Amino acid sequence: MDVKKIRQDFPILSRKVYGKPLIYLDNAATSQKPKQVIQALAEVYEKYNSNVHRGVHALSMEATEKYEGAREKIARFIGAPTECMVLVRGTTEGINLVANTWAMSNVKEGDEILLTEMEHHSNLVPWQRVAQAKGAKLRFLQVTEEGTLDLSRLDSVLTKRTKLVAMNHMSNVLGTINPVKEIARKAHAVGALMLVDAAQSVPHLPTDVKDLDCDFLAFSSHKMLGPTGTGGLYVKKAVLETMEPWLRGGDMVREVTLESATWNDLPVRFEAGTPNFADTIALGTAVDYLQSLGMNNVREHEISITRYALGAMKELSEDFHFFGSPDLSKRGGIVSFHSPDLHPHDLGTILDREGIAVRAGHHCAMPLVRGRLGVPATARASFYIYNTEEEVDALAAAMKKALKYFAKAPSGKPRA
Amino acid sequence: MVSQESAFPAELDEIYQEVILDHYRNPRNKGKLPQADLSSRGFNPFCGDEVVLEMKLSPEGRVETSRFTGQGCSISQASASMLTQLVKRKSLDQAHELSELFRSVMQGHALTGEEAEQVGELEALQGVRKFPIRIKCALLAWATLDDAIKEYKAKR
Secondary structure (H helix, E strand, O other), rough: OOOHHHHHOOHHHOOOEOOOEEEEEEEOOOOOOOEEEHHHHHHHHHHHOOOOOOOOHHHHHHHHHHHHHHHHHHHHHOOOOOEEEEEEOOOHHHHHHHHHHHHHHHOOOEEEEEEEEEOOOHHHHHHHHHHHOOOOOEEEEEOOOOOEOOOHHHHHHOOEEEEEEEEEEEEOOOOOOHHHHHHHHHHHHHHEEEEEEEEOOOOOOOOOHHHOOOOEEEEEEEHOOOOOOOEEEEEOOHHHHOOOOOOOOOOOOEEEEOOOEEEEOOHHOOOOOOOOOOOOOHHHHHHHHHHHHHHHHHHHHHHHHHHHHHHHOHHHHHOOOOOOOOHHHHHHEEEEEEEOEEEEHHHHHHHOOOEEEEEEOOOOOOOHHHHHHHOOOOOOEEOOOOHHHHHHHHHHHHHHHHHHHHOOOOOOOOOO | OOOOOOOOHHHHHHHHHHHHHHHHHHOOOOOOOOOEEEEEEOOOOOEEEEEEEEEEEOOOOEEEEEEEEOOHHHHHHHHHHHHHHOOOEEEEEEEEEHHHHHHHHHHHOOOOOOHHHHHHHHHHHHHHHHHHHHHHHHHHHHHHHHHHHHHHHHOO
């Protein structure tokens, strides 16, 4: 992968922040967009903008063809049949759809939903509501000191009472890659279904839903070079056929009388209203871009930059605690750290003035950060295809400077 | 090749003035206050910063002792430390007035000479205004104070 060449596709990477070159290390929050994607979006509005699935005119047919073509591409990208690829606003909406439809119809009093301590709020809060509404119980897989899942208790928490196992494929705080394939197999063995929050994994790892054999998998466009406001929810066909629609309205129906309606085909019956076709078409272009690089190469680059980062940070390990597994085959390009002498927000502010964008906070995973990790917040650097070793060096240098800056200045002397 | 060998920009010295760092490193009145008359917990969901404020009143209804605990960035914790010093011997209405004044300062109000005296060391937090995302940090303790006063008055 030629990172130098890739960087030229991303217009934003040439901008300056406070007069310094932008170093964007907040990719787990959202990725930047290549000019191909930006152009694809502009092209929709400049050339064939028209509502899909309805018109008999040329523009509408063209838009529909592009939109459905994008659905096919997105489905293929994760190894899913097209009819199982529901297009939603993003991971959060995908998980909420499953919670409001499949779970509300299937989870009964006394059932259990198995989650982990390292879930993003979007794969925790919807299940809390299902559990409250249905009298079901949430159980949790714990996280080890090292930041991986503690699977030693799996057989005692995964039982005949478990209706659903829902977990992330990659932690947005630790970068930990979870063994979802094995856990899906074990879930099925006790009659439970498996939902994968793939917001962090689909952009960074080769993903094949057939291989994982999960029942649900949700991801977001904006973390994988695509525009905001679109994403995918894969549902295994046998499950999708049994699900009631969630949002109801136009486009998701076949025949409507004043008293009742019948539903349209899969997956459109889960997509009421005018879909976000423009952003979804541009997501198709993002998928093309990633496929032209090859997801194996994307993964290789991230392993190598993470290895480099952990090496570069070694000399900071006296002041910072670095979270996550040292085994790079088990983690993605995410590094979270914390220093008792320098709050992540203060560090974030100082790095910002150096042109370096990192995330500081609880990363929408409060139970993990404040519970298991035992810190109020962490600073997080997360990498993608356009990040370089020089940028990692700049981050390490700025972290060192920040420590020095925050150290007690001898009284009476102005700070250097 | 990215070079980051320059010194930090001057704005950082404005936000991280020595007096702020001093309160952060050596917080005043930090700790719990058993049998407090007023208490409240403030939490900033954006960053997870937390301030717990506890106060005891004198028979005349003035703040006799105030203590805070919490965790968070230097700005939120320094602001809380300054607050505990500034509310001492004030009535609850005076404490609330000071809170209002400080809020207006953080929103851009320029201090008069008399007001500058009232806010004391808080004046150092004006540098935070250049970092809009951090204004909430400076105000967390004061929002907690307002909540504590409101709850106390509602109970009476």
